[in-house]
Amino acid sequence: MNILVCIKQVPDMEGWFVPNDSGSWFEEGGHVWRMNEYDLCAVEEAVRLKDTLGGAARVTVLSIGPSRVVETIRKALAMGCDHGVHIDDSSAPERDSWQIAAMIAGFAADRGFDLVFTGMQSEDRSSAQVGVLVAERLGIASATGITSLVWHDDSVTVERELERGRRCQLRLKLPVLLTCQLGLNTPRYTTLPNIMKSKRAVLTVLRPEDSGIEAPRVSSSEFRPHERNAAGIVLEGDAGTVALQVLALLDERGIIPAQGGVR
Amino acid sequence: MKLMLVGETREGALVPEVAELFGFAACHDAEVSMVLAGAVGDLPSFGGRLYCKDAGNPFDMAFHKRLVLAAVEREQPDAIVFLHSSYGWEVAPRVAFALDAAQVSAIARIGDGGYVVECCNGKMRRTVKPLSSRIVLTIQPGAFAPVVTEGTPEVIAIEAEPDSTIEFLGSIQPERGIDLTRAGVIVSAGRGMVSAERIELVRALADALGGEVGASRPVVDAGWLERSRQVGTSGQNVSPALYVACGISGAIQHLAGMKGSGFVLAVNTDADAPVGSVADVLVVADVAEFLPALTAAIREQQ
Numbered sequence: 001m002n003i004l005v006c007i008k009q010v011p012d013m014e015g016w017f018v019p020n021d022s023g024s025w026f027e028e029g030g031h032v033w034r035m036n037e038y039d040l041c042a043v044e045e046a047v048r049l050k051d052t053l054g055g056a057a058r059v060t061v062l063s064i065g066p067s068r069v070v071e072t073i074r075k076a077l078a079m080g081c082d083h084g085v086h087i088d089d090s091s092a093p094e095r096d097s098w099q100i101a102a103m104i105a106g107f108a109a110d111r112g113f114d115l116v117f118t119g120m121q122s123e124d125r126s127s128a129q130v131g132v133l134v135a136e137r138l139g140i141a142s143a144t145g146i147t148s149l150v151w152h153d154d155s156v157t158v159e160r161e162l163e164r165g166r167r168c169q170l171r172l173k174l175p176v177l178l179t180c181q182l183g184l185n186t187p188r189y190t191t192l193p194n195i196m197k198s199k200r201a202v203l204t205v206l207r208p209e210d211s212g213i214e215a216p217r218v219s220s221s222e223f224r225p226h227e228r229n230a231a232g233i234v235l236e237g238d239a240g241t242v243a244l245q246v247l248a249l250l251d252e253r254g255i256i257p258a259q260g261g262v263r
Numbered sequence: 264m265k266l267m268l269v270g271e272t273r274e275g276a277l278v279p280e281v282a283e284l285f286g287f288a289a290c291h292d293a294e295v296s297m298v299l300a301g302a303v304g305d306l307p308s309f310g311g312r313l314y315c316k317d318a319g320n321p322f323d324m325a326f327h328k329r330l331v332l333a334a335v336e337r338e339q340p341d342a343i344v345f346l347h348s349s350y351g352w353e354v355a356p357r358v359a360f361a362l363d364a365a366q367v368s369a370i371a372r373i374g375d376g377g378y379v380v381e382c383c384n385g386k387m388r389r390t391v392k393p394l395s396s397r398i399v400l401t402i403q404p405g406a407f408a409p410v411v412t413e414g415t416p417e418v419i420a421i422e423a424e425p426d427s428t429i430e431f432l433g434s435i436q437p438e439r440g441i442d443l444t445r446a447g448v449i450v451s452a453g454r455g456m457v458s459a460e461r462i463e464l465v466r467a468l469a470d471a472l473g474g475e476v477g478a479s480r481p482v483v484d485a486g487w488l489e490r491s492r493q494v495g496t497s498g499q500n501v502s503p504a505l506y507v508a509c510g511i512s513g514a515i516q517h518l519a520g521m522k523g524s525g526f527v528l529a530v531n532t533d534a535d536a537p538v539g540s541v542a543d544v545l546v547v548a549d550v551a552e553f554l555p556a557l558t559a560a561i562r563e564q565q
Contacts, residue, residue, distance in 0.1 A: 126384075133359075141325070145352060169435060218367060226385065226386060233543070233544050240559075243557040246528060253526060
């Protein structure tokens, strides 16, 4: 059983984002970097499957990006992945989904993966395209946003999340690519011995040119903060004082009267 | 310009969000057609060509892709437009790859010579411009006002080969629980509540306001509240008179489910959290301090 997990390193979203000079994306400096949350679920699911299958499974983890992403690859190794692959590409943060998928598929083609996991989307670019594009390039089946996985010998049964709390249950024949939704599992914490071991692991390092990079299909510009509700009011300060200000506003707008319940 | 809208069906009916596709189309001076790969009783009303096929298996996405491509082949549109939904996530990239076309996902609005999309969990925005002549687009839920169209479409049957790799085993209906869609006041808990114990602060505020408790996805995933209380595209679409978002940053999927609220009070430590884009009042504070203060102030007045 040969499993590939594709992960992305993203900045902590509570950080301060400063547009770069061209406005195409943000300045790298000053951010705390971590694994994309959806990808944590992907790594966890791959490692759980490996645990279920015993020694018969091998999990490769792949990340594309500048040298900072090595730390996140090592985190996945500490969670239980067997082998790390780094496509060393300092331009990766600004590559579009088409290019990222081309590189992943370039790596995965001819390596005989039975199962490929990705996150459902990245938290920073949120295009939700890469997984399906990889599957199409590899000519394998795929399902997005899975919230449950049951393994059979030559197939998997998955639940996919739909709208309004509905789900569907599907069976897919291997090889298959699955994109993981939050809630699929609870990613494990890493232990000190495993962290130490992951630091010594030797990674396979590839260049974008070795991995089938292609020209982009979209451009990105005018990176900026979202527009705040223009009529919105921002309050800050002593909790008790702000609470009274809020109540006065709610009363003023006729939402809750100063006396009694909700209108 | 020629736009081909990709309709969606759910359990034998056209999904109401199809009106948002027409809303997107109304922003263009375009010739509009639609492709629909599903069984529906009532066809959409509009004056254009409607490419149709009952696909049977609603989740054989390779089949759905081929049906869309068959319609594209006949119609030769400039842009193929999907909803950014569980269906759009599956089929749009398949179609984009087959057509060697640029895809722009989750369009929030049209502008700046391209498409404005949200990024960094909804905190930031950027403008994406396709570099290919034919393009695939998905539109963010709730971003384009629904447009009701009239007319009788010219129905054109399409054919394609089904696929055998994906077998549909069945649907799972949502857990029955509290109906938040009728609530006048909802106090929702987000990840910023930090622990299950602090959900009590949300409950206390909801009680003081005579409202219901709601939740964002991470709170439900963590098991702090039942899944039936989830607000957002994968949970319930709510429109209370007052919505209080406690420690909710405001992911796109959550905001899409509560945008219809009359008045939004958000409490968050991050003054730049995306929930600020819909908040009438944003209180920059720690929920653990502010919620008890607000609850006490309300009780004081009662």
